[in-house]
Amino acid sequence: MRIKILDGLRVLAIFIVMLYHYYSRFYGELYEYTINTKFFFKFGYLGVELFFIISGFVIFLTLRKTKSLKDFIKKRYIRLAPGMLASSILTFFFFYLLNPPFRSEAGELKNLLFSNTFLSPSFSALVLKDFNFNYTDGAYWSIWVEICFYIFVSVLYYLNRTHIIRNFSLFNILGTLLYFLNLNLPSLGLQRIALLSVFFDVFNFFRYALWFLIGIYLLRLYESRERKFLVGITAILLILCLISNSVTVTLFNILVWFIIYSFVYRPHFIEFLGNSFFSRLGVATYSVYLIHQNLGVLFISKLSPYFGPYNFVLGIFAIIFSFGIGVLLYEVFEKKAAKKLYNLLLSSKN
Template identity: 40%
Template sequence: NRIHALDGLRVISILMVMVYHYYYRFDGVKYKYPFHSAEILYYGKLGVALFFVISGFVITLTLTHCNNLLEFVKKRFIRLIPAMFICTFVTYLIFTLFDNNSLFPASSDFRNLIVSNTFIKPSFFNRIFGLNLEYIDGAYWSIWIELQFYMIAGVLYFLSPKNLLRSFAIYSAITTTYFLYNKFNVNHLHGSVSYIYGHYDLWFLSGIIVNKLYTNPKSHINLVYLTVVIAVQMFIQSNTIAIFCSAIIALIFIAFVYKQEYLSFLESRFLGRIGIATYSIYLIHQNDEKKM
């Protein structure tokens, strides 16, 4: 019962992120030869935003098939833990054995292997215990964002199953306001926004709205909600190319709801197989493949 177009979109997402990491993120740094990347490649990082929208859609669907919060948590961790354990171990092994020039020293630190498998942001442990831990691979930052969304969405859904959209929209309004205050005000609020995913939740919220539209395409009010959320996200981006990319993401999901034939090329069996594996690919794509 998989929605195959989503697997195709996952492939697009991971390709965008890989292009960003390989050609812009380090821009010749950590490579044996210098080069300079085109500025447009910077926006490959919006592949993560596309992942977040897909997560908002899929998690909403998953919640409707769970009887309680415990069942939902169990399903999430059954999906997340095995791949995380295998991929972090592979990363640790590769860099312990072959990283003689310390390309990514954090990847050969056993403590980082352990902390990465907790799914919790390393700085959380650093602040409490005075440690100096890092993710075994820097790309894991988004896993912490995803985990926060799972927790919040799960709790809100089982408190009021019929009102997930409204509840999460209210929550998003609060966290986005907090984020914007810190972004545009020199007198930052006490504490760090690193533990609250701020504007990222607008992408998850977009996914929830798309799910509602997918099940009821005639709901014009949800289309208005999606337009407003994307408009706010564009305001936050405050960059012409980023705004353009955000608009493209919005148009993709509008086509996903109303003009599915436009996305039929995403439903190929080949893309589907890759799409299923994108979580594992994401976990090893940055440090491991750059080392190779």
């Protein structure tokens, strides 16, 4: 059964990310507004972390409903491939056709092909040193983090289903400690360990690993109401506050804690996120995410001269544009292609 509030949380997450990209990330670099919005929306990058929490929840639930590692890999491919193919082709088409003076990598065929492998440019640089690949859209970076999560959690799950929570928690926490220890060695007057640096550069999952663990704990809290999982979530959020040493992250984590508590114990507080409108948008957020950055920024930069001092409204128009295109891609291609892939790869006849 689909949990509709999660769809609403996906919409909230992508909305926050779009505010960041349209009003902060590229402000002053590709366009400016009469109102300086860079500071007010700089928190928006944290919407990706909210996606990671949702992913931890959903992927762990998926694992428990999947018989084998092979079937799990097939399910993930079915979920990711159609949206990436449609979104990357659309982005490539516009950047190749219009050839804007920024993000030139988006209009290169080699990057279109590479993006559909779901690999990281850091990984390709390590393995294929003579080739220089990039993403068609920079927003794809988080998909590789998701892929790493799928690999690590699924391998641990199918090795030992009984103790998966314990094993993944230990793996997650140990990896996070090693990542941040190695990262901060220079501040102690020591050099970073070269092998670890290469590993963490390629598998950048560990920078965000604790967010996925929150999602897994949230699922267990949602199912069992055991307070130990709420304590675990609270402890992780506090650790993330200390690691970041940021007021912005602290405020965001307080909001996340409130959402989690409401989701489990006071769902009426956030029940509006489960309405049909948010559900309709929520199922398409993967496609929306994949097309929103480069196409949305291209949309704003091209139209800004025509709106003069009122060009700040273009960010809102870009949000509507991205949701519209994303939902269209989902309905016209992603959903239908996923169904055909499912019949091909997971049909009972195979």
